[in-house]
Amino acid sequence: MSLYNHPLKAKEFVRNDERMHWHDKALWFVREKRDLASKSIPEWEKLRTYAAQIKSHTMANLDKYLLEFEANAKKRGIKVHFAKDAKEHNEIVYKILKENRVEKVVKSKSMLTEECRLNPFLEKRGIEVVDTDLGERIVQLRKETPSHIVLPAIHLKKEDVAKTFHEKIGTDEDNSDPSYLTNAARENLRQKFLNAQAGITGVNFAVAKTGGVVVCTNEGNADMGATLPKLHIACMGIEKIIPRAEDLGVFTRLLARSATGQPITSYTSHFHSSVENGEMHIVIVDNKRTPFLQSNSYKNALNCIRCGACMNTCPVYRRSGGHSYDYVIPGPIGSTLGSFRDPKIYKTLSFACSLCGSCSNVCPVKIDLDSQLYTHRQDLREKNIISNKKRVTMQFAVWLMNRPLLFSFISKLARKTIPLLPKAVIYNKYNIWGKHRDIPQMPAKSFKEIYKEEFKND
Amino acid sequence: MTSKEIILQNIRKNNLVKDLGLPSYSNFGIKFDDPYSKFNQMLESVGGKTLFIKKEEIEDTIFNLFSKEKEIASNSLYFKKGNFFPNEQEDAHLLKNIDVAVVDGNFAVAENAAVWVSNKNNRHRTLYFIAQNIVILVDKKDIVHNMHEAYEKISFENISYGTFISGPSKTADIEQSLVIGAHGPKSGYVIFIE
Numbered sequence: 060m061s062l063y064n065h066p067l068k069a070k071e072f073v074r075n076d077e078r079m080h081w082h083d084k085a086l087w088f089v090r091e092k093r094d095l096a097s098k099s100i101p102e103w104e105k106l107r108t109y110a111a112q113i114k115s116h117t118m119a120n121l122d123k124y125l126l127e128f129e130a131n132a133k134k135r136g137i138k139v140h141f142a143k144d145a146k147e148h149n150e151i152v153y154k155i156l157k158e159n160r161v162e163k164v165v166k167s168k169s170m171l172t173e174e175c176r177l178n179p180f181l182e183k184r185g186i187e188v189v190d191t192d193l194g195e196r197i198v199q200l201r202k203e204t205p206s207h208i209v210l211p212a213i214h215l216k217k218e219d220v221a222k223t224f225h226e227k228i229g230t231d232e233d234n235s236d237p238s239y240l241t242n243a244a245r246e247n248l249r250q251k252f253l254n255a256q257a258g259i260t261g262v263n264f265a266v267a268k269t270g271g272v273v274v275c276t277n278e279g280n281a282d283m284g285a286t287l288p289k290l291h292i293a294c295m296g297i298e299k300i301i302p303r304a305e306d307l308g309v310f311t312r313l314l315a316r317s318a319t320g321q322p323i324t325s326y327t328s329h330f331h332s333s334v335e336n337g338e339m340h341i342v343i344v345d346n347k348r349t350p351f352l353q354s355n356s357y358k359n360a361l362n363c364i365r366c367g368a369c370m371n372t373c374p375v376y377r378r379s380g381g382h383s384y385d386y387v388i389p390g391p392i393g394s395t396l397g398s399f400r401d402p403k404i405y406k407t408l409s410f411a412c413s414l415c416g417s418c419s420n421v422c423p424v425k426i427d428l429d430s431q432l433y434t435h436r437q438d439l440r441e442k443n444i445i446s447n448k449k450r451v452t453m454q455f456a457v458w459l460m461n462r463p464l465l466f467s468f469i470s471k472l473a474r475k476t477i478p479l480l481p482k483a484v485i486y487n488k489y490n491i492w493g494k495h496r497d498i499p500q501m502p503a504k505s506f507k508e509i510y511k512e513e514f515k516n517d
Numbered sequence: 518m519t520s521k522e523i524i525l526q527n528i529r530k531n532n533l534v535k536d537l538g539l540p541s542y543s544n545f546g547i548k549f550d551d552p553y554s555k556f557n558q559m560l561e562s563v564g565g566k567t568l569f570i571k572k573e574e575i576e577d578t579i580f581n582l583f584s585k586e587k588e589i590a591s592n593s594l595y596f597k598k599g600n601f602f603p604n605e606q607e608d609a610h611l612l613k614n615i616d617v618a619v620v621d622g623n624f625a626v627a628e629n630a631a632v633w634v635s636n637k638n639n640r641h642r643t644l645y646f647i648a649q650n651i652v653i654l655v656d657k658k659d660i661v662h663n664m665h666e667a668y669e670k671i672s673f674e675n676i677s678y679g680t681f682i683s684g685p686s687k688t689a690d691i692e693q694s695l696v697i698g699a700h701g702p703k704s705g706y707v708i709f710i711e
């Protein structure tokens with residue numbers, strides 16, 4: 060198993076203090092925009108309840124809705140494929156491209172194709188794949204992965220982008236003006252759109268009753284990619300299904316407001332057939348999704364609509380950067396998805412959570428993210444997956460907390476003695492917590508003591 | 518077993534999700550005293566512009582807005598004076614030099630300044646995206662308050678494609694600075710016809 064480790068990776072990011080604070084602020088700004096947008100809708104909480112309700116209803120009947128969707132899409136001439144895992148997904152896509160003699164593909168942002176590692180798969184087989192979302196294009200040119208699901212290049216400063224564009228598409232090295240850089244990318248990508256023989260897009264929502272899919276973007280890249288070439292391949296996880304078109308009313312209102320604070324994305328396109336004389340394919344992928352339905356603790360994780368709000372609000376994500384998660388989806392939702400799918404590899408992720416609960420409070424579909432992460436820790440311990448050091452410390456804490464008298468005594472002792480100890484003793488190699496932190500000043504009285512006294516005075 | 522059967526079987530096997538039923542949206546959602554001013558305010562906030570004009574003023578208005586642009590395409594029922602005819606082009610790629618696309622919107626949504634665009638008489642979907650600028654014409658009476666009312670108006674039975682457009686295309690992928698004009702149009706006008 061890999062040596063992946065969130066604390067270690069986060070350490071790299073945190074080393075650059077200035078950049079860490081800048082990253083934190085940039086995301087907090089997005090979170091604040093989300094708050095403003097949500098407050099402008101009096102029925103916001105009702106919308107969240109409805110969204111959770113629709114998703115749960117769909118998941119309870121997912122087999123029926125998938126079949127209904129397939130039948131209706133076929134009636135419209137769309138070809139529907141099912142893939143049990145990433146490998147099969149990639150093979151299906153490649154087969155369609157090969158049959159159509161496609162050499163150049165334009166792709167719009169899709170976390171699913173990232174999850175399946177479609178780009179390297181196709182590139183190895185001689186197909187040029189160009190990511191067309193600006194943020195994705197930037198990270199693609201840098202040979203990086205997205206560090207956020209809505210803002211893939213949020214970890215980069217404009218000077219980084221200027222350098223990348225200078226090297227790859229020949230822009231002026233010293234010009235890091237976002238308008239200039241965006242325009243250069245626009246011109247460059249326009250040629251790619253015009254030359255591509257196929258467009259691959261993700262799917263935000265697939266409507267069972269109508270047999271069509273909905274794709275939301277601000278840039279219009281999915282739309283260009285799906286309307287210029289004759290061939291459109293849309294790739295979706297099984298969980299993207301919703302029952303009826305009217306349910307889109309709920310999700311289109313929640314998605315962009317939760318993601319960036321916009322009232323809606325610039326384009327919300329409803330594809331219900333191919334372009335004239337073209338072909339449209341939909342690939343429906345499981346890839347370790349169905350086991351969630353069989354777990355009472357984690358089933359809600361499938362309801363996610365990928366807005367990214369939980370990341371923007373997460374104090375840990377904001378300060379450790381998306382790449383420190385080393386999972387295709389970072390932040391709270393990624394931590395729970397990753398820990399459930401591959402607990403051995405991602406055993407450190409649920410411990411990255413501070414349990415502040417902010418993610419669950421902003422989630423538009425009310426996923427119980429913080430409780431899921433809390434439950435993961437126990438599961439990992441039960442399965443004996445976490446490190447020995449962590450296990451022993453936790454065991455000792457449990458033992459101590461089960462002995463209230465001893466616990467009060469030890470804390471009292473600590474309050475008195477720690478301030479007297481020399482630093483070298485406190486910050487020893489066993490104190491992992493103290494590595495980047497100072498121990499706070501010890502209060503004279505514990506909370507319990509103050510509480511008791513106040514209670515007496517009442 | 519095919520992959521489809523495997524997936525369906527995996528879903529059915531011990532599915533613990535409780536069925537909560539589906540909500541109904543009748544008479545649900547925010548309403549505005551003046552939906553036009555809300556629409557206007559929202560469109561401006563996303564970099565677009567709203568105009569209100571009389572039918573007779575359509576041509577002059579559009580030519581004034583875009584006096585310097587060369588290729589003006591239209592499939593609008595209101596505006597027929599374009600000099601490029603997208604529906605006559607066999608290949609969508611030939612639309613690549615369009616400076617202005619004038620199209621009809623079916624109706625507008627006040628809460629988010631989106632316009633539902635699904636023209637049966639439009640041959641190439643790419644017209645909405647490939648043009649450098651877009652003008653959407655909407656009959657003034659065709660406005661709804663929110664997205665629930667919007668989806669009530671749409672029937673997907675007979676349409677193969679439709680999109681909500683809200684303002685010009687845009688991105689904030691570089692340091693969160695908003696830049697208008699990503700891949701699609703660099704300006705977006707919605708003209709209500711009185």
Ligand code: SF4
Pocket residue numbers: 317362363364365366367368369370392418421422423424425426428
């Ligand atoms: S878990 Fe909720 S908040 Fe996070 S991305 Fe998914 S829908 Fe958005």
